[in-house]
């Protein structure tokens with residue numbers, strides 16, 4: 001049975017991405033969205049869990065909820081940064 005590792009922080013960022021980017025009012029094209037995700041994930045501590053055939057072996061605990069505020073703050077910062085120097089339109 002294969003054990004895989006998955007960064008839960010990625011899920012939490014994706015869950016909050018659209019609403020935070022909309023609140024910042026910046027561009028939400030694919031290029032900008034992926035830049036915001038990459039920037040955010042580089043500035044947050046990863047939260048890896050072991051999964052077996054895609055099923056989580058560890059349940060989310062309340063500490064994840066607490067970190068949501070940090071995630072939202074990191075996405076906001078990334079959205080502002082990306083909107084200042086957007087990559088879209090550059091070839």
Ligand SMILES: [Zn+2]
Pocket residue numbers: 027028029030031032033086088
């Ligand atoms: Zn864009």
